[in-house]
Amino acid sequence: MDSVKKLIEMALTEDIGPGDITTENIFSPEALGKGEIIAKEPLILAGLDVARQTFEMLDPAVEFTPLFADGDRVERGQRVLKVAGRVHALLKGERTALNFLQRLSGIATQVRSYADCMKGKTARLVDTRKTTPGWRTLEKYAVRVGGAYNHRTGLYDGVLIKDNHIAACGGIGPAVERVRDRVSHLVKIEVEVEDLNGVREALDAGADVIMLDNMGIPEIRAAVGMIQGRALTEVSGNVTREALADLADTGADLISSGALTHSARSMDLSMRIA
Incomplete structure (x- = not known):
């Protein structure tokens, strides 16, 4: 959706601004790496697609591999997804992708606790x-x-x-x-x-x-x-x-x-x- 794309773009611009002065001065633009996102508490997962779009905006060739689906219950310590691509994209997109996942999973988790009562x-x-x-x-x-x-x-x-x-x-x-x-x-x-x-x-x-x-x-x-x-x-x-x-x-x-x-x-x- 255009509204989601604009939101991701705005969030990345807000965080990166004219450039990530830490990442860009440590790693070359061609450096490759791998990462994984881990749940630090039990939750109902939501936001995988927006996290994927976040990394893809920074590196269209990124490999994004979910290990669960939205709506799944994830326990503390479990890996939620794996991502591989340019280190610049992984580090520049990290906080924005996490912010989306954390907020949306928070709502899904809250809602599930209400829905279970009904x-x-x-x-x-x-x-x-x-x-x-x-x-x-x-x-x-x-x-x-x-x-x-x-x-x-x-x-x-x-x-x-x-x-x-x-x-x-x-x-x-x-x-x-x-x-x-x-x-x-x-x-x-x-x-x-x-x-x-x-x-x-x-x-x-x-x-x-x-x-x-x-x-x-x-x-x-x-x-x-x-x-x-x-x-x-x-x-x-x-x-x-x-x-x-x-x-x-x-x-x-x-x-x-x-x-x-x-x-x-x-x-x-x-x-x-x-």
């Missing part, structure tokens, strides 16, 4: 737009690798009428009506509500999806019972790993959590040159 449940776990600026395509990919699903990608591919839209428009009904008149009949309309009165308004307006924002378990159950399948239900707001099973048991169709991306820590990997 085994046997029918509700879908989905992400949000709370992503690192510029990294959304990659971070949402890592969410899928971890075992969850993507919500809308951006403001352009899904209608979500939130509290500020409702306040500025004068109510749920008018907001839904205006959107319905202007978007394709194939586009679903989602409305965020904060209480059961909002659920009734959204139903009356013909919303396709109703987001139950920051509601407690009893109120979510009541909302699902009120909706009775006339719209998809999404639970959102302060979703914790510990609460997932109980939230899924309410009968909601979707559970969205920004923590899948914004609260994931990077995993620890390192590269060793032979």
Whole structure:
């Protein structure tokens, strides 16, 4: 994807700048070498392709050999991949490739720990737009690798009428009506509500999806019972790993959590040159 390519180029430019004054003054441009990336803690792997592209931008002839696939569980001390080519490319690309692998594996690992809590449940776990600026395509990919699903990608591919839209428009009904008149009949309309009165308004307006924002378990159950399948239900707001099973048991169709991306820590990997 062009957005990923641009991100890699920007990251390499940020790190290398006008040149790697250490590598370039130690090794000749023709020097060859081999390296391997090792997991320093247990993790769910994600980001192999972007790591490959990073090295290939610096040396198109680089040999990149994954030893696992994205989505695999890797244990501490295991080799993740091998890479061989010009030493300049290996050393200049090392930190950038690791940064991508560490961040994306961190998200995949976090997501897997959430998804494991929902085994046997029918509700879908989905992400949000709370992503690192510029990294959304990659971070949402890592969410899928971890075992969850993507919500809308951006403001352009899904209608979500939130509290500020409702306040500025004068109510749920008018907001839904205006959107319905202007978007394709194939586009679903989602409305965020904060209480059961909002659920009734959204139903009356013909919303396709109703987001139950920051509601407690009893109120979510009541909302699902009120909706009775006339719209998809999404639970959102302060979703914790510990609460997932109980939230899924309410009968909601979707559970969205920004923590899948914004609260994931990077995993620890390192590269060793032979």
